[in-house]
Amino acid sequence: MTPPSKRMEWQAGAWLNPPHSFREEGGFLKVSPEKGRDFWKKTLYGFEYEDGPALLAHWDPETAIEVSFRLHSFTELYDQAGVLLYHGPGQWIKAGIEINDGIPQLATVVTDGYSDWSLAAVPEWAGEEVTVRASILKDAVIIRARSDKHAWRTIRVARFPYPTGNRAGPFACSPTREGFEVTFTRWALTAPDHDLHVDPPVEG
Template structure:
């Protein structure tokens, strides 16, 4: 299938950001202080006030979101791609600032959340793309920066056949004023195989 851009106004926000502006085709948004997604594990709290812009997502489509890291300066600043089936069944995959270093971060939630991290200090200030493609009962998550090709970051169970949504997300758990610039949101061809990287399509 051809790569198709998704208009920013086609999605619906789970929680409206403090500021939303579309400029030169980019989506510029500001997060609410304390915004996050998390379900119970370790911390025992439920945070459901993160900002995710969601649109329907079909199995015949991979979805990609691209954003800039220049504004990430504080603990847990984060942005990326949200896959959504409901308030207790979702996956967020992206980049999160942890101990001063950007990390590829994935949280898989089915009633309870988990958290995986992989440091990418060389990605500071770059533009990053996160990709999801569903295969059988799972989703294949990949990421690339402006200077590197795809790397597979996780295979996670996501078995839902209907009522799936996906789109950009961002959160600022510890501060006010986080501004994130999203430059791209597209549907494109799904992965052919777990061990075959998809093409890079700008």
């Protein structure tokens, strides 16, 4: 039986790729990714990156994962952070906030050998604290997001047919600049979704 919420300690994760720097401060995790690292496979651009920093732990499909972070530092093109769902090389999903066209966008990259990218503009979320949530239902993952002032939005339903061998946790990337720092405020495992059309509870 899954407890309502289990807050993860930052030390519970292991870096898939270490960032330029990271530190704990006041219970939060501050991460500075190295310029030029990212997650992407082939589509449109031709290049392949799987070297962005992500702090991952075992992810039981009977739980949902939530990652929260602040947007105050997101100012430049492709500044991004959120949650990485990682099955293995070339089989992963990253979902979170990314700056594109000068505004915050809910961005999801689904990858199975090739990547696809979806965006939904949320300029009204600028400067707020955002929570991104992923929950497996059957052979798919439901990805939702909310801010501290705005309700849950379902942003993607994507194929994720891996019953075992999954890791998940916070990620951050800064493909185009140095000096980007993300403040992660929460990483938690919670009760999973049972219905696509029923919002999960809001937990602090």
